[in-house]
Amino acid sequence: MNNQKIADIFDDIAKILEFKQDNIFKIRAYQKAAVTLRSLTEDIAKYAKNSSLTSLPGIGKDLADKINEILKTGTLKVYQGLKKSVPEGLMDVMSIPGVGPKKAKLLYDELKIDSVEKLKEAAEKHKLSALPHLKEKTEQNILQGIKLLSKAKERMLLGEALPAAEGVVNYLKDKKGVEKIEIAGSTRRQKETIRDIDILVASENPPEIIKEFTHMPHTEKILAEGRTKASVLTGRGLQIDLRVVDVESYGAALVYFTGSKEHNIRIRELAIKKGLKVNEYGVFTAKGTKINKKIAGKTETEVYKALNLEFIPPELREDKGEIEAALENRLPELVKPSDIKGDLHVHSNYSDGAHAIEEIANTCRDMGYKYVVISDHSKSLKIARGLSEEELKRKNKEIDQLNKKFKNFKILKGSEVDILSDGTLDYPDDVLKELDAVFVSIHSGFKQPMEKITERILKAMDNKYAHILSHPTGRLLNARDPYAVDIDRVLKHAKQTHTAIEINGNVQRLDLDDINARAAADMGIKLALTTDTHRLDNLQFMRYAVSVARRAWLTRKDALNALPLQQLLKALKK
DNA sequence: GCCGTTTTCGGCCCGACTGTTTTCAGTCG
Numbered sequence: 001m002n003n004q005k006i007a008d009i010f011d012d013i014a015k016i017l018e019f020k021q022d023n024i025f026k027i028r029a030y031q032k033a034a035v036t037l038r039s040l041t042e043d044i045a046k047y048a049k050n051s052s053l054t055s056l057p058g059i060g061k062d063l064a065d066k067i068n069e070i071l072k073t074g075t076l077k078v079y080q081g082l083k084k085s086v087p088e089g090l091m092d093v094m095s096i097p098g099v100g101p102k103k104a105k106l107l108y109d110e111l112k113i114d115s116v117e118k119l120k121e122a123a124e125k126h127k128l129s130a131l132p133h134l135k136e137k138t139e140q141n142i143l144q145g146i147k148l149l150s151k152a153k154e155r156m157l158l159g160e161a162l163p164a165a166e167g168v169v170n171y172l173k174d175k176k177g178v179e180k181i182e183i184a185g186s187t188r189r190q191k192e193t194i195r196d197i198d199i200l201v202a203s204e205n206p207p208e209i210i211k212e213f214t215h216m217p218h219t220e221k222i223l224a225e226g227r228t229k230a231s232v233l234t235g236r237g238l239q240i241d242l243r244v245v246d247v248e249s250y251g252a253a254l255v256y257f258t259g260s261k262e263h264n265i266r267i268r269e270l271a272i273k274k275g276l277k278v279n280e281y282g283v284f285t286a287k288g289t290k291i292n293k294k295i296a297g298k299t300e301t302e303v304y305k306a307l308n309l310e311f312i313p314p315e316l317r318e319d320k321g322e323i324e325a326a327l328e329n330r331l332p333e334l335v336k337p338s339d340i341k342g343d344l345h346v347h348s349n350y351s352d353g354a355h356a357i358e359e360i361a362n363t364c365r366d367m368g369y370k371y372v373v374i375s376d377h378s379k380s381l382k383i384a385r386g387l388s389e390e391e392l393k394r395k396n397k398e399i400d401q402l403n404k405k406f407k408n409f410k411i412l413k414g415s416e417v418d419i420l421s422d423g424t425l426d427y428p429d430d431v432l433k434e435l436d437a438v439f440v441s442i443h444s445g446f447k448q449p450m451e452k453i454t455e456r457i458l459k460a461m462d463n464k465y466a467h468i469l470s471h472p473t474g475r476l477l478n479a480r481d482p483y484a485v486d487i488d489r490v491l492k493h494a495k496q497t498h499t500a501i502e503i504n505g506n507v508q509r510l511d512l513d514d515i516n517a518r519a520a521a522d523m524g525i526k527l528a529l530t531t532d533t534h535r536l537d538n539l540q541f542m543r544y545a546v547s548v549a550r551r552a553w554l555t556r557k558d559a560l561n562a563l564p565l566q567q568l569l570k571a572l573k574k
Numbered sequence: 575g576c577c578g579t580t581t582t583c584g585g586c587c588c589g590a591c592t593g594t595t596t597t598c599a600g601t602c603g
Contacts, residue, residue, distance in 0.1 A: 025576080025585085027575090029576055097602085101600090134593090135593070138594085198603090264603095267587085
């Protein structure tokens, strides 16, 4: 993928320039351009082709030229030159927590350290403390940082981070002096992966709260402990940051601590233009560097209002158009968990699920759902005990029987049907037509080239009984890359064939992702928010499907399973 | 290197904590 490759090059350049202590704003420009590239749903080559590169945020004439050069030649002369000018290992040295460009340069200039290994050795032999401004404490911190680096290379899944963060909040919330407490940071924004957990507390006695926090049973090591701010490391290598402010500043601190960084920068720029100043303590009238009166800060709504903005839901705070929309009062009313009327993707013990259909149905009804689709695997997927046509018939019959027991709740007949290697489906049409909801998905041939996989999916969507495309990219977060699929073509074809697309809420999948789900909804494609449940507790994954949907700016109208039963059945028909 | 209802130059978000110092630079988020 061009976008990812070019973004990586720009990030690399930024890192090298950082080491060279080049202009910080130039460095930021490269980083911003990389962020822009990663958030695009279309191939950057399309923008290059119709000369619209500079219409993208953060891409000016110079970077547009560089993008064109990469697209044309596969590389960038300036980048090659920069890479040669700096030993490769230095970039790794700079990624150690606590080591930035200045320390890396000092270490390189004085001790010829150009790799993490050499740094480790030098620190262990106490060679660092011979240098100016470095003493034993720094040596220890660097060794600790190296340990952390090898431990925490991967970002944590939202499905791991959110429960962990909720655990900390539950532990602290009843402690003396805690007036308000909330999860902040990327966990609150519901990003699919999380680096560390941020918690905000309002209290009149910050040091007391800091002490409670650093003495939690989860704490393995205290990384920092100040008057209003502390960081700890848990046994599992998870970093948790706590910030404590007074109640009057809580809203401003929550905005600041929730981020994203890009959103905060835009908010603060907007304030400056209005002659205001925003920090984590509030919104202030300001003249030059002089701060005058505080005009907001207690609640987030108040802070946004002071800048003439509607309240912006945390999931949208990525500087992807939410500030412009909030200025014009046109933020979407995001889909919420209570809008969801049923789960569409649940496996029973007919295939690889753990529970009987009746048990699943009872649980779903008790959750307040109006329907559930039992969508077991099809015959070819032997590893998941896919159903033969006879078994499927037997299952359908059982569903008919069970439905007589339920009032105001319906079990729907479904299947997750394999897309075979030639793009045909794993059941014939006369079997498919007996089903209420047919998911189609790829479970084989992941390594095929993009053209082939894409054609398979397009062909599958041509089938009039293929209602929903399931986990469209096949990725497993931190475990398996998406297969090569031209998602842009898939979305266009989904629109043409009236095929819905799944947002699979399984914490390892979250597939479709937020960026592409937003593109799909913009095209008018319906999204199915599902859990891909195999055990009853998996039904809770719906919260993550909703999280992706909210990050994708989806409203209730975009979600297939926010529809009442009859309308759902109608909407599924092609 | 980008950007512009303060527009082609001169800005570019803002503050806490640490380790090393005696007032601050470096790093981080």
